[in-house]
Amino acid sequence: MFLVKLNFSNTKLDLRRSIFGYSKVQRIVSALIRNRIVFANRKKKGCYLDLGCGxxxxxxxxxxxxxxxxxxxICWDVTRGLPFPEGYVSGIFSEHMLEHIPFADALKLLAECRRILRKGGTLRLVVPDGELYLSQYCKHQGGNRACMxxxxxxxxxxxxVTPIVSVNRIFRFYGHQFIWDYETLRLALYRAGFENVEKRTFGEGADVQLLRDTPSRSVESLYVEAS
Incomplete structure (x- = not known):
């Protein structure tokens, strides 16, 4: 039996707020329903998927x-596959999620994305741009002004605070496991079975439904689409 004890001793309670609005409650709900297909609302076939919606x-x-x-x-650990039949979703959007899982698991996840994506559908990935950070660091090392x-x-x-501090932050903080550049992500997507891979920019892409990019992340992000 799953027994939990809620401790709100250090939490400022607000009677106008739903109990599900508290992070402590959300963590407990997550533990109870994660990877349980009975709690997964997959919506209808042909839906769009936000992978790592936060x-x-x-x-x-x-x-x-x-x-x-x-x-x-759906509350799910994506390293255990995706709970959809083949060709179920019309498009996939994923922003700043892929960098949170180890490289080997990321390769498997990309293959899963290809499996569940309908023919002609688009996968739009947004991740921190490792090349951008490292190129700015090298620019600084060359005696030029860098913009981290x-x-x-x-x-x-x-x-x-120095440029190498910024590099360490993006590579080591926030639970990041692997920081991508375009070359590596492109090869990973081809390896996963995608036939077309393109570098995109903020707010620009093949499917307007997938343009859910967060403006505040545009300064550091790599945008890639695959189909």
């Missing part, structure tokens, strides 16, 4: 994430 859920998508939040349709993405956030974590 709290950015949309009623126009099937929202899948490792952690449950109000509006999450989100460098202001380094002050939150580090007493000293």
């Amino acid at each position: 709290q950015n859920v949309s009623p126009d998508f099937c929202n899948l994430d490792y952690g449950w939040h109000p509006g999450t349709d 993405p989100n460098a202001d956030s380094d002050k939150t974590y580090f007493a000293i």
Whole structure:
């Protein structure tokens, strides 16, 4: 039996707030329903999938994430495959999720994305751009002015702020497991069975339904589509 004890001693309670709005409750719900197909709302065949939606859920998508939040349709560990039949979804959007799983698991996940994507459908991936960070670092080493993405956030974590600090932040913080560049992601997508891979930009792509890019992430992101 799954026994839990809710401790709200350090939590400011608000009677106007739903109990499911508290992160402690969300973590418990996640543990109870994760990878249980009976709790998975896969919506109808032909739906669009947001893979790693976080709290950015949309009623126009099937929202899948490792952690449950109000509006999450499927609470799932993607390293264990995706709970859809072959050719089930019309398109897949995934923003800043792929970097959170180990490289070998990411390769398997991309193959799973190809399996569940209908013929002619598009996978849109948005990840931190490792090449961007490293090229700016090399620019700095060459004596030129570098512009490290989100460098202001380094002050939150580090007493000293330099370009190599920014590189360490994006490679080692936030639970990141592997940071991609376009060359590596392109080869991984071909290996997964995709036939067409293209580098895209913020807010631009083959399927307008998949253009859910977060503006604040555009300065550091790599946008890639595969079909």
